[in-house]
Amino acid sequence: MKLDSKIPGGPIAQKWETYRSEMKLVNPANKRKFNVIVVGTGLAGASAAASMAELGYNVQSFCIQDSPRRAHSIAAQGGINAAKNYANDGDSVWRLFYDTVKGGDFRAREANVYRLAELSTSIIDQCVAQGVPFAREYSGELANRSFGGAQVSRTFYARGQTGQQLLLGAYSALMRQVDTGKVKLYERREMLDLVLVDGKARGIIARNLVTGALERYAADAVVLATGGYGRVYFLSTNAFNSNATASWRCYKRGAAFANPCFTQIHPTCIPVAGDHQSKLTLMSESLRNDGRVWVPLKKEDCKKDPSSIAEADRDYYLERRYPSFGNLVPRDVASRAAKAVCDEGRGVGPSGLAVYLDFRDAIKRDGRQVVSEKYGNLFEMYEHITGESPFETPMRIFPAIHYTMGGLWVDYNLMSNIPGLHVLGEANFSDHGANRLGASALMQGLADGYFVIPYTIGNYFASYPLPKVSVDHPEFAMAEAQSRDQISRLARVGANGKTTVMEYYRQLGLIMWEHVGMARNQSGLKKAISQIQQLKQEYWENVKIPTETETHNKNLEVALRVADFMELGELMATDALERNESCGGHFREESQTPEGEAKRDDQNFAHVAAWEYKGEGQKPALHKEPLQFENVHLAQRSYK
Amino acid sequence: MSKDLRNYKLVIWRQASPQEKGGFEQYQVDGISPDTSFLEMLDILNDRLIKQNIRPIEFDSDCREGICGACGCLVNGQAHGPRQKATTCQIYMRSFENGDTITVEPWRAKAFPVIRDLVVDRSSFDRIISAGGYISVKSAKHADANAMLIPKPDADQAFDYATCIGCGACVAACPNASASLFTGAKISQFTLMPQGRVEREKRVERMVDQMDREGFGGCTNIGECEASCPKGISISAIATMKAEYLKAALSGRTESNASDGAM
Ligand SMILES: Cc1cc2nc3c(=O)[nH]c(=O)nc-3n(C[C@H](O)[C@H](O)[C@H](O)COP(=O)(O)OP(=O)(O)OC[C@H]3O[C@@H](n4cnc5c(N)ncnc54)[C@H](O)[C@@H]3O)c2cc1C
Ligand code: FES
Numbered sequence: 062m063k064l065d066s067k068i069p070g071g072p073i074a075q076k077w078e079t080y081r082s083e084m085k086l087v088n089p090a091n092k093r094k095f096n097v098i099v100v101g102t103g104l105a106g107a108s109a110a111a112s113m114a115e116l117g118y119n120v121q122s123f124c125i126q127d128s129p130r131r132a133h134s135i136a137a138q139g140g141i142n143a144a145k146n147y148a149n150d151g152d153s154v155w156r157l158f159y160d161t162v163k164g165g166d167f168r169a170r171e172a173n174v175y176r177l178a179e180l181s182t183s184i185i186d187q188c189v190a191q192g193v194p195f196a197r198e199y200s201g202e203l204a205n206r207s208f209g210g211a212q213v214s215r216t217f218y219a220r221g222q223t224g225q226q227l228l229l230g231a232y233s234a235l236m237r238q239v240d241t242g243k244v245k246l247y248e249r250r251e252m253l254d255l256v257l258v259d260g261k262a263r264g265i266i267a268r269n270l271v272t273g274a275l276e277r278y279a280a281d282a283v284v285l286a287t288g289g290y291g292r293v294y295f296l297s298t299n300a301f302n303s304n305a306t307a308s309w310r311c312y313k314r315g316a317a318f319a320n321p322c323f324t325q326i327h328p329t330c331i332p333v334a335g336d337h338q339s340k341l342t343l344m345s346e347s348l349r350n351d352g353r354v355w356v357p358l359k360k361e362d363c364k365k366d367p368s369s370i371a372e373a374d375r376d377y378y379l380e381r382r383y384p385s386f387g388n389l390v391p392r393d394v395a396s397r398a399a400k401a402v403c404d405e406g407r408g409v410g411p412s413g414l415a416v417y418l419d420f421r422d423a424i425k426r427d428g429r430q431v432v433s434e435k436y437g438n439l440f441e442m443y444e445h446i447t448g449e450s451p452f453e454t455p456m457r458i459f460p461a462i463h464y465t466m467g468g469l470w471v472d473y474n475l476m477s478n479i480p481g482l483h484v485l486g487e488a489n490f491s492d493h494g495a496n497r498l499g500a501s502a503l504m505q506g507l508a509d510g511y512f513v514i515p516y517t518i519g520n521y522f523a524s525y526p527l528p529k530v531s532v533d534h535p536e537f538a539m540a541e542a543q544s545r546d547q548i549s550r551l552a553r554v555g556a557n558g559k560t561t562v563m564e565y566y567r568q569l570g571l572i573m574w575e576h577v578g579m580a581r582n583q584s585g586l587k588k589a590i591s592q593i594q595q596l597k598q599e600y601w602e603n604v605k606i607p608t609e610t611e612t613h614n615k616n617l618e619v620a621l622r623v624a625d626f627m628e629l630g631e632l633m634a635t636d637a638l639e640r641n642e643s644c645g646g647h648f649r650e651e652s653q654t655p656e657g658e659a660k661r662d663d664q665n666f667a668h669v670a671a672w673e674y675k676g677e678g679q680k681p682a683l684h685k686e687p688l689q690f691e692n693v694h695l696a697q698r699s700y701k
Numbered sequence: 702m703s704k705d706l707r708n709y710k711l712v713i714w715r716q717a718s719p720q721e722k723g724g725f726e727q728y729q730v731d732g733i734s735p736d737t738s739f740l741e742m743l744d745i746l747n748d749r750l751i752k753q754n755i756r757p758i759e760f761d762s763d764c765r766e767g768i769c770g771a772c773g774c775l776v777n778g779q780a781h782g783p784r785q786k787a788t789t790c791q792i793y794m795r796s797f798e799n800g801d802t803i804t805v806e807p808w809r810a811k812a813f814p815v816i817r818d819l820v821v822d823r824s825s826f827d828r829i830i831s832a833g834g835y836i837s838v839k840s841a842k843h844a845d846a847n848a849m850l851i852p853k854p855d856a857d858q859a860f861d862y863a864t865c866i867g868c869g870a871c872v873a874a875c876p877n878a879s880a881s882l883f884t885g886a887k888i889s890q891f892t893l894m895p896q897g898r899v900e901r902e903k904r905v906e907r908m909v910d911q912m913d914r915e916g917f918g919g920c921t922n923i924g925e926c927e928a929s930c931p932k933g934i935s936i937s938a939i940a941t942m943k944a945e946y947l948k949a950a951l952s953g954r955t956e957s958n959a960s961d962g963a964m
Contacts, residue, residue, distance in 0.1 A: 112840035127761060128827050130867055131769040147847060189846040190838040192896045194860040201850030219860060225768055226863060233835035240831040248824065271816055300763040337737045339744055340765050442766065445784075445791045511840040561748045605751055612718070613759055613817045616751065 062317060062673045064686045067472040068172040073692050074154075077176045080473075081516055085523035092117030095522050096280040098265055100252045100307055102129030104224070104231055104503055105486025106286030108510025111234035113284075114243035116515055121278055122235065123247045123267060125302050130232045133288050133300040134506065137224020138439065139345035140206065140216035141503040143181040148205050152213040154178045161501060162693045164210040164391050165466070165494020166645035166661060168320070168669075171692055172473060173491045177501075180508040185217055187511055191230040195219050206435075207350055208499035210391035210700075216500045221345055221438045227503055231510070250276070251618065252307045254540040255283060255314045255482065262481035263530045266540045268548075270618060273611040275541050277532035282481045282518060285311065286510070289465035289487035291324065293626045293633065294578070295570025297462035298330055298343040304622040305629050308469050308488055316477040317470035317671035317684065319490035321629065322637035325497055325646045326579050327463030328354075328395035331446055331456075332415040336567075341461040342446055344418070344439055346499040349388045351423035351432065352456070354379050354395070356407045356416050363409050367417055367455050378402055386700040393496045393646045393659070394700060396460035400579050401657065403459075410457045419455035460579060464502060466493040466646065467636075470671045470686075474517035475509060480525060483518065485509035490669070495645025548610055551620050555606030562620045565600050569593065569627055577634050582650040586638040590631055597627040632672060632681060639683060642666045654697075663695055706732045707799040711746065713758055714806040716815050723815065725804075735795035739782065740765060740772060742794055760819040765790040767931060770866030773873070774819045775806040780870035780929040788868060788931045808869050810878035812916045823869050825915035826883060832911035833904035834887040836896050855893045862890040864932045871926035871934075877918030882926035884912050885938035888945055902949035909946050 069080040087095065095118050099110040102124040110122045124132060144157040157178040162169060185203070189195065196204040196218050205214040219226035238244040249270040256264035256279070264279040290305035291297040312318045329344045355377045357363050362370050378398055380387045390398075399416050402408065409415050424432050429452060433440070440451045447457075468490040469477050475491070476483050486506040493501065576589035600623070606616045643652040643659035644666070652660045669686040708731040716723025730746050737745070740762050747757035763771040772789040776782035782792040797803060805819065813821040863886070871882040888905050891897025897904075920939055927936040949955050 108840065115839045126763060126769070126771060127823055128770075128867065130827075130830075131763055131771050133764070133769075135769045135866075136764045136766060145846070183842060185846045186843040187838075187840060189849065190836065190843040190896060192836045192859075192891055192894050194856050194863050194890065194894065196860075197851055197853045197856040199853050201852050202847050219863075222768065222864065225866075226860070229863065233830065234838075234840070236827065236831040237835045237837060239827075240833075246827070248827075300769065301765055302763050334736045335734055337734060337741045337745060339738070339741050342766050441786075442791075445767070445787060446793070448793075448795065515840065559752075561751050563744065563748055607751060607756055609756075613820065615759055616747075616757060 062478060062682070062684055064317065064470065064478060064671055064684055065472060066170065066686060067474060068170065069473065073171060073175045076172055077179060084516055084520040087519045087522050089117060093119065095119065096121065097282050097284060097518065098123070098278055098280040099284045099286060100265065101132065101286035101288060101486070101488070102232070102235065103132035103134035103286060103288055103486060104228055104506030105510045106132070107228065107231035107235045108507050109284055109286060109485055109514045110244055111231060111238050112511050112515040113518060114238035118518070120238070120244045121247060121280065122244050123250045123252060125249065125251050125270065127248055129235055129246065129248065130229060132228060133303050134228045134503070135225050136300060137503055138221045138343065139347040140208065140218035140223045140500040141184070141227060142208065142215050142500040143185045143217060143504065144178055144215060145182055145185060147203060148214040150213045152215050156213065157181060157215065159693055160211050161492070161498060162494070163698060164498040165496050166659070166698055167494065167663070167667065167690065167693070167695055168323070168644055168688065169492055169494030170688060171690060176513070177492050177505055177508050180512045181504050183512060184504060184507045188227060188230050191234060193219065193226050193230040206347055207389060209346055209349065209389045209395065210498040216347070218347065221347070221436060224503060227507065231507070252287070253310060253544040253621070255311045256536050256540045257314055257479065258530050258534055258536050260480065261525070261527070262479050264532065264537060266537070266544050268544070271613050273614065275544055277537045277541060279530050279532045279537070281527045282483065282521060284483045284485060284514060285469065285488050286485040287488045289468070290629060291462045291465050293569070293630050294462040294573045295566050296333065296338060296341050296574070298327060298341055301340060304625070306622050306625045309625040309629055311469060311477070311479070311482060313674050314479065315674065316479050316482060317673055318467070318632060319470035319669050319671045320467035320636065321633045321672065322577070322640060322647050323466035323495050323645065324462060325392055325464040325466060326396040326460045328392055328399055328460050329418060329458045330461035330463070331443065332410055332412060332459040342442065343463060344443060344456060344458055346392070348418060348436060348439060351435070352388070352418040352420050353377055353422060354388055354416055354418055356402045356409060360406045363407060363413065367409070376402070376407070383700045390700045391496060391498060396579060397648060399460055415457040415459045417455040418458045420451055421455070424452065464497055466490065466495060466497055470669070474520065475513055476517065476521065481521065483514060485514060495647055548617070548621070551604070551606065551617065551624070552608040552610050554601060554604055555620070556608050558603045558605035560603055561605050562616055562623055565596065565604060566619070566623045568596060569623065569630060572596070573630050577630070577637055580648050580650050581637050583638065586634045589634040593627055593631045593634065600624065600627065635681070636670055636672065640666055640670060661697065667695070706734055707794065709733065709797065709800070710802040712802060712804045715758070715818055717817065719814055719816060733794050735793065737794045738765070738790060739776070739792040739794065740790050758819065759817045762790055767791045768866060770868035773808060773868045773870055775808070775873060777804050780874040781931055786931055786933050808873035810872045810917070812878065812880070813869060813872065823867070825917070826867050826869065826880070828915060829880065829884055829908055829911045830887065833900070833907040836891065837900060849895060851894060859890045859893040862886040862893070862934060862938055865934055866932060868931065870929045870931060872917065874925040874929035875918065876923060876925065877921060879920045879926070880912050880915070880917040881920035881939045881942065882930065882934060882936065884908050885942035886934050889938040889941040892941055892945060901945060902952050902954040905942065905945040905949050906955040909942065
């Protein structure tokens with residue numbers, strides 16, 4: 062396998078501009094001859110599908126939900142970054158670039174990150190033109206707030222529903238193209254396989270989730286924007302249907318999977334309340350602008366009513382340990398700090414696995430009205446779930462799985478190592494290194510979809526000969542037959558199995574959280590690998606599912622995803638084992654500083670780990686793409 | 702974790718396919734913690750049914766935190782259940798007493814045909830949006846975002862309409878099965894924003910016509926939609942829509958009068 066990142070030459074600030082003007086173009090009349098499949102309608106997929114259709118390409122757009130508007134991006138709360146410097150606090154493209162590379166703990170490609178920072182400003186202009194109702198100041202100008210890992214205010218938001226408003230903007234652009242006939246929508250479809258013809262991505266096999274039928278779709282290129290794989294942990298902030306199946310099947314067809322062990326644990330989620338729980342709810346990072354994180358100094362105080370604990374008996378541990386960033390340290394740092402105080406026995410709440418996020422001082426300073434305007438819907442959400450009002454008593458929060466930085470490997474064009482297969486948004490690995498900064502996923506999804514793929518896809522079409530391919534090609538029949546076999550096998554086992562999919566799914570989640578979660582070590586990772594292998598074997602012999610395959614059958618859908626999650630979980634543990642250093646969200650206990658901070662090993666690990674599938678039961682092959690830092694000086698991260 | 706476990710009798714609509722006739726079935730669900738969400742309670746019931754070789758209850762859900770709009774059913778006759786300003790996934794079993802009987806049905810509307818059990822087809826909403834629920838700008842370089850000032854009260858109010866999650870509760874709650882709150886909310890959002898005013902006449906005409914074509918009923922100002930809306934969208938959206946529709950008809954700038962020859 063050859064991994065060529067195709068990073069253009071020249072100084073970093075000019076790379077994209079120069080490259081763009083040198084790219085090959087498809088003339089307007091020819092664009093209508095090209096068909097593109099876009100899988101996913103989140104920020105990345107919807108913006109890509111709409112933008113390519115505007116240019117004249119014929120787009121087929123797929124999603125699992127009943128409407129493209131329901132993609133998981135809808136749930137993003139806090140905001141989207143852009144280097145507008147509207148706050149006049151010293152922000153710039155360079156600073157956003159620098160913060161992102163540093164925040165990612167120097168495990169991302171400089172060139173990609175710079176382009177992202179550069180495009181960030183156009184995204185805000187684009188969204189405002191679309192009518193996205195961002196928060197505004199009384200002057201009528203756009204409002205900003207701060208997010209972790211930055212010392213400037215560069216985050217744009219729409220109350221606590223930024224993802225919703227941005228997605229509805231992208232969805233509306235998509236629906237406009239549906240209206241013009243340039244986009245054909247396929248809702249309630251799940252991609253189960255990628256079809257390669259002559260080594261190029263030429264189509265997909267999708268399951269119609271209403272009828273159960275397997276359907277074939279052909280195109281000149283496939284764009285995957287299927288989101289992250291956080292649900293491999295079962296409990297996470299991700300939506301119930303978020304899954305890795307599309308990426309995983311592409312991996313099995315030869316696409317490299319990069320840095321699978323880079324997962325993000327978000328420090329501020331509502332703690333687990335019981336074993337019935339199906340997901341965890343995020344409390345946006347923006348809350349750390351005004352909320353102060355603390356636990357009691359003394360263990361004996363942990364079960365007391367927090368309001369009865371005197372100021373002197375509280376440990377505002379983030380402010381204490383990281384005076385210059387305080388409550389706004391990056392997510393990985395904040396999560397580990399929360400784990401540390403809970404490990405010391407100073408956690409609060411019934412389980413002892415929680416810390417306080419307290420708004421008392423903000424309410425005193427700004428008044429209830431102001432706090433409510435900023436965070437009203439989050440406070441309400443918290444109260445819905447826990448029955449407690451954050452206006453009256455501090456929130457209890459704990460880290461949870463939230464985002465996956467790893468994903469399919471892509472080059473500078475966002476194309477995987479399979480020609481024609483492009484990967485956007487959370488599904489690719491490209492911009493966040495080992496840790497993503499808050500409010501940067503929305504930015505990346507939209508940059509990829511609105512402003513990168515519309516150019517690079519044209520370059521692909523103009524560079525490769527693409528003879529017509531129809532769904533009658535034998536490769537389609539073969540891929541379809543493989544999917545059908547897998548489904549029938551599951552249904553056969555399912556008829557007499559004893560343990561339900563949800564029970565297996567939870568077990569997998571527990572293994573992942575225990576051994577491939579916030580802190581990882583060699584023996585735990587090895588244990589995870591063998592436990593997953595065993596679980597997988599059992600699954601295929603004993604899973605219980607409703608066996609109807611030719612109709613709407615949610616359990617069967619989930620069963621297929623869980624089968625893939627098990628395999629991916631094993632690869633994540635393998636990657637984590639291989640990466641014997643701590644960086645960003647990947648914390649290897651063997652590699653830490655005396656103060657317990659993550660210790661990178663740039664000598665041995667300043668690379669992207671890209672895994673190649675070698676067949677069922679075979680160890681995947683590891684390929685390394687070295688990372689060069691020419692603009693940002695490699696340094697140990699410090700937020701002190 | 703709470704030790705207080707509760708038992709419920711569920712009466713649930715079962716319908717295997719759009720063609721088949723549906724009916725209610727009864728299920729006893731015991732040992733449920735009050736911290737369990739309503740949908741998690743259905744998950745628990747489903748796992749038990751699967752083990753007894755009974756077909757599980759199909760329902761839509763995704764975010765499970767009240768923002769994607771995927772979930773939704775009538776719980777004891779109320780759209781999204783007993784809580785105001787909440788979706789079905791935001792209902793917790795602490796809202797029900799031990800021993801309660803709970804009736805669960807899909808949204809009922811001609812324009813939302815049942816697919817299976819509690820799953821309905823809401824693609825009519827997408828078609829209403831594709832008839833004009835957008836501003837026709839391309840992905841391109843635009844004027845700097847701060848070049849256009851929008852008064853904060855307008856932006857805030859536009860947001861209040863834009864917060865619609867497209868769940869369909871308004872339709873399910875309305876005795877006429879009208880989609881006026883849904884359609885009106887989008888129209889009102891754009892009416893309040895300078896970007897949206899350019900295409901306002903054509904937008905309102907096409908969206909309202911599409912709504913009628915989908916088989917939704919007319920609005921007779923009953924107000925059930927507002928009461929059932931999990932996002933608390935104001936019924937003033939419908940007044941705005943009606944006023945806009947009238948203005949559009951009088952303006953001579955609607956689709957049917959388009960002078961640019963489009964369509
Ligand atoms: C609760 C929460 C809050 C967040 N808040 C923020 C924030 O404030 N700021 C920020 O920057 N980021 C935030 N994030 C992260 C951000 O929301 C996501 O990373 C981002 O939205 C992902 O977008 P996407 O387009 O890549 O994928 P998604 O939005 O996940 O979309 C995936 C799409 O792919 C489809 N799909 C998946 N698999 C298949 C298949 N096999 N076949 C067909 N279709 C398929 C789905 O139907 C869906 O349409 C948050 C995340 C969570 C969970
Ligand atoms: S599942 Fe998303 S709103 Fe209920």
